[in-house]
Amino acid sequence: MLEAYVRDARPSDLEKISEFAARAFADDPEMNWFGGLSTAIMDDNPPLSVRKLENLRIFLDSVNRSVTLVGGRVTVVAIPQGSGQEEIVAFAAWVPPHKVIEGTMTAIRARTYRSLFSWGFSFRTTVVFKPTIGAIVKEVLQSKGYQSTDHYRLEITATDPDYQGKGYCRLLMKEGFSTCQSKPITLEATTAHSRDVYAHLGFEVVESLTLGKGQVNNRGLRIAKGEPATGFPVYVMIKWSSTDVTENAGD
Numbered sequence: 368m369l370e371a372y373v374r375d376a377r378p379s380d381l382e383k384i385s386e387f388a389a390r391a392f393a394d395d396p397e398m399n400w401f402g403g404l405s406t407a408i409m410d411d412n413p414p415l416s417v418r419k420l421e422n423l424r425i426f427l428d429s430v431n432r433s434v435t436l437v438g439g440r441v442t443v444v445a446i447p448q449g450s451g452q453e454e455i456v457a458f459a460a461w462v463p464p465h466k467v468i469e470g471t472m473t474a475i476r477a478r479t480y481r482s483l484f485s486w487g488f489s490f491r492t493t494v495v496f497k498p499t500i501g502a503i504v505k506e507v508l509q510s511k512g513y514q515s516t517d518h519y520r521l522e523i524t525a526t527d528p529d530y531q532g533k534g535y536c537r538l539l540m541k542e543g544f545s546t547c548q549s550k551p552i553t554l555e556a557t558t559a560h561s562r563d564v565y566a567h568l569g570f571e572v573v574e575s576l577t578l579g580k581g582q583v584n585n586r587g588l589r590i591a592k593g594e595p596a597t598g599f600p601v602y603v604m605i606k607w608s609s610t611d612v613t614e615n616a617g618d
């Protein structure tokens with residue numbers, strides 16, 4: 368059996384990546400909230416479930432295209448299948464320091480308008496989510512003497528659900544850490560599972576917050592009558608650079 372390896376995504380990989388990313392995020396509280404859903408995709412029947420999954424796929428595809436447009440990297444785990452074929456089973460999208468993916472031109476070029484009326488830009492993503500997370504990240508970075516934008520951002524990552532638990536996220540992170548090790552890396556985890564995986568891989572939770580309180584339940588779904596609108600937890604996480612770790616080793 369040929370060994371899985373990490374490489375930069377090719378334009379022809381993006382469609383496949385977004386297909387399994389949508390399945391991986393199909394019941395993610397943040398995605399449910401971004402999409403304004405009142406029922407999760409897997410609790411719906413076709414054709415509604417198929418349409419929602421496709422909308423989520425388009426949204427995630429726009430995110431990956433935006434990352435590459437601002438000079439970031441989308442990396443993949445590829446498993447050679449022989450005769451030059453490969454199975455793509457996991458991906459990570461890395462935004463470099465001082466870059467953001469939210470610019471208007473980036474959104475147009477990434478064809479974000481495709482999901483404007485489903486996922487995509489909304490009050491929740493642009494007015495609540497990004498500024499809230501941005502303020503936390505800024506404060507934490509500045510507390511260690513970094514400029515607020517001087518970090519890599521792991522924008523999004525997923526392993527195809529059929530291939531999870533086999534070490535492919537670890538492979539991606541190992542490769543990513545080796546290229547980003549001079550700066551802190553930030554991310555948000557929106558499930559306890561991904562928080563624990565990232566903690567295991569060297570990230571620390573710098574703040575836990577609750578989003579969607581008063582609107583959605585703990586799965587990020589719009590509440591049914593009488594249901595508590597608890598909101599859902601989000602964990603802001605940082606992996607400090609190798610220099611930070613060395614400097615603070617005696618703390």
Ligand SMILES: CC(C)(COP(=O)(O)OP(=O)(O)OC[C@H]1O[C@@H](n2cnc3c(N)ncnc32)[C@H](O)[C@@H]1OP(=O)(O)O)[C@@H](O)C(=O)NCCC(=O)NCCS
Binds near residue numbers: 533
């Ligand atoms: C989070 C996710 C990317 C992990 O991918 P994966 O390929 O299954 O992860 P891996 O198999 O590489 O596991 C990585 C490490 O975490 C460890 N791990 C797995 N579950 C764990 C848990 N519950 N607690 C702590 N560590 C755990 C693994 O043992 C492995 O460490 P090891 O190599 O030292 O044994 C995957 O579950 C996923 O796609 N989730 C949906 C999308 C998502 O939430 N993405 C993250 C937010 S952007």
